[in-house]
Amino acid sequence: MTDLIFTVLFIEAFLLPALIGGGIALGMGVIIMIAARVFFVPVDEKMKNLVNILPGINCGACGYSGCEEYASALNSGETQDAGKCPVGGADTASELAEFLGLEKPDFTPQAAHVFCHGTLYHTSKRFDYSGTVSCEAAHGLFSGPNSCTYGCLGFGDCAQACPYDAIYMADGIAHIDSTRCTACGLCVKTCPKLLIEIIPKHLNAYTVKCKNKWPGAQTRKNCSIGCIGCRMCFKTCRFEAISMDGPLAVIDQEKCTRCGECLDVCPTGTIHNGLMVAPDSENHPRSTGLHLWVDPKIRKKQAEAQNNTFKQDE
Amino acid sequence: MREFLIILFSAILVNNFVLTRFLGLCPFLGVSKNIKTALGMSYAVIFVMIISTAITWPLFNYILYPRDLAYMQTVIFILVIASLVQITEMFLKKLIPPLYSSLGIFLPLITTNCAILGLTILNIDEGYSFVESMIHAVGAGIGFMLALVLFSGIRTKLEHSEVPRMMQGLPIALVSASLIAIAFYGFKDLIEQLFG
Numbered sequence: 127m128t129d130l131i132f133t134v135l136f137i138e139a140f141l142l143p144a145l146i147g148g149g150i151a152l153g154m155g156v157i158i159m160i161a162a163r164v165f166f167v168p169v170d171e172k173m174k175n176l177v178n179i180l181p182g183i184n185c186g187a188c189g190y191s192g193c194e195e196y197a198s199a200l201n202s203g204e205t206q207d208a209g210k211c212p213v214g215g216a217d218t219a220s221e222l223a224e225f226l227g228l229e230k231p232d233f234t235p236q237a238a239h240v241f242c243h244g245t246l247y248h249t250s251k252r253f254d255y256s257g258t259v260s261c262e263a264a265h266g267l268f269s270g271p272n273s274c275t276y277g278c279l280g281f282g283d284c285a286q287a288c289p290y291d292a293i294y295m296a297d298g299i300a301h302i303d304s305t306r307c308t309a310c311g312l313c314v315k316t317c318p319k320l321l322i323e324i325i326p327k328h329l330n331a332y333t334v335k336c337k338n339k340w341p342g343a344q345t346r347k348n349c350s351i352g353c354i355g356c357r358m359c360f361k362t363c364r365f366e367a368i369s370m371d372g373p374l375a376v377i378d379q380e381k382c383t384r385c386g387e388c389l390d391v392c393p394t395g396t397i398h399n400g401l402m403v404a405p406d407s408e409n410h411p412r413s414t415g416l417h418l419w420v421d422p423k424i425r426k427k428q429a430e431a432q433n434n435t436f437k438q439d440e
Numbered sequence: 441m442r443e444f445l446i447i448l449f450s451a452i453l454v455n456n457f458v459l460t461r462f463l464g465l466c467p468f469l470g471v472s473k474n475i476k477t478a479l480g481m482s483y484a485v486i487f488v489m490i491i492s493t494a495i496t497w498p499l500f501n502y503i504l505y506p507r508d509l510a511y512m513q514t515v516i517f518i519l520v521i522a523s524l525v526q527i528t529e530m531f532l533k534k535l536i537p538p539l540y541s542s543l544g545i546f547l548p549l550i551t552t553n554c555a556i557l558g559l560t561i562l563n564i565d566e567g568y569s570f571v572e573s574m575i576h577a578v579g580a581g582i583g584f585m586l587a588l589v590l591f592s593g594i595r596t597k598l599e600h601s602e603v604p605r606m607m608q609g610l611p612i613a614l615v616s617a618s619l620i621a622i623a624f625y626g627f628k629d630l631i632e633q634l635f636g
Contacts, residue, residue: 150519155523158530
């Protein structure tokens with residue numbers, strides 16, 4: 127009798143829970159096994175290699191949402207263009223093309239460029255801003271404290287967004303080190319003033335480093351180095367590379383031959399020669415004094431003097 | 441219908457899982473650094489809450505309870521929820537890849553979170569029917585999302601503000617979390633006023 131009670135108790139108290147628990151666990155295990163078979167997704171080796179070739183920072187500069195998306199587009203033949211990744215540059219493009227058996231694409235290296243050089247010395251402050259250290263926040267407050275409401279605020283949202291450490295802040299504006307820049311375009315998206323653009327990476331590029339659309343007199347008042355829309359460069363350019371966007375001159379980088387004639391006629395020194403490099407580099411404008419505004423006549427003399435020294439070197 | 445609304449809104453506002461019940465605090469502090477990841481996590485939580493309620497409620501009421509095995513609910517629930525999420529993940533990967541990639545890493549992360557287990561056990565404790573449990577699950581998920589999105593907004597502000605050095609990072613996050621929690625207590629009367 128005691129045996130029977132013991133057996134019943136044993137079954138009730140231990141065996142049944144163990145069986146139910148174990149049964150559910152086993153059932154789930156079997157279902158997972160079946161599911162793993164039924165829903166098996168084969169991993170494409172080719173895809174894996176393509177993803178490995180790409181830089182893998184998922185910046186989206188290629189027009190796809192990430193490196194994997196671009197790889198799958200290449201893999202499925204959706205796109206034949208292996209040169210869409212500006213970050214990887216020519217190396218990645220040719221490697222991709224080789225791997226896929228496509229034609230090698232023409233790859234022009236590009237770099238981001240800040241279209242403003244109104245530093246602390248060229249602009250003034252309309253009010254003291256002591257809020258959040260962020261361009262976006264400052265931009266929301268009366269378009270920021272700068273006298274030029276089109277210009278760089280210098281709080282470094284772009285520098286924070288840059289995964290390559292290519293952007294540094296100096297004299298209250300952002301500079302992009304073109305040697306580090308990969309043209310991924312992340313900074314372009316963050317700038318609330320829309321000052322950053324991707325341009326071909328010519329170290330000798332000529333750019334109108336200004337985006338303001340004010341009439342000349344107002345520009346003059348607020349920034350000593352802004353484009354006043356005098357049309358001097360527009361008239362001088364022999365290659366029709368300069369167009370006027372209202373009161374602002376714009377240089378078409380494709381048509382520009384980098385002759386430098388516009389630089390000489392610009393009365394405000396808005397046109398800038400060359401892409402920026404890192405502050406520790408020898409060619410940095412801080413050491414050459416290029417980014418500070420100099421009277422054009424004096425600068426012309428300086429340029430001539432420099433040319434002469436080059437000639438002497440030769 | 442009125443009971444359903446009461447359950448839904450009290451789960452979202454009054455008995456908010458994160459801010460009143462203090463369940464699911466690790467994802468609340470872990471992935472609330474920006475709105476994008478907060479939303480991704482919230483979708484995964486809503487999703488897992490619904491499917492886990494749909495499976496644990498019948499399991500408890502038709503298998504465990506009639507056999508006096510209610511004490512085994514925690515073990516069984518974790519087991520079932522974990523494997524269910526695993527299966528759903530495979531299912532999504534094969535059949536709805538966009539949803540899979542948007543839920544991404546959050547789906548396996550949330551599997552055995554206390555908010556999920558807490559929800560399934562609360563459903564049983566409160567004596568909800570199946571439909572009520574499902575509504576409670578949806579409400580709890582939306583409440584989680586609300587708390588997470590609100591908090592991610594505050595955290596992005598916190599990153600830009602000057603915080604005393606000893607309070608930087610997690611301490612100030614916890615302090616602000618408790619302030620929101622106190623604010624949420626204000627909703628207590630709201631439900632009574634609306635439906636009472």
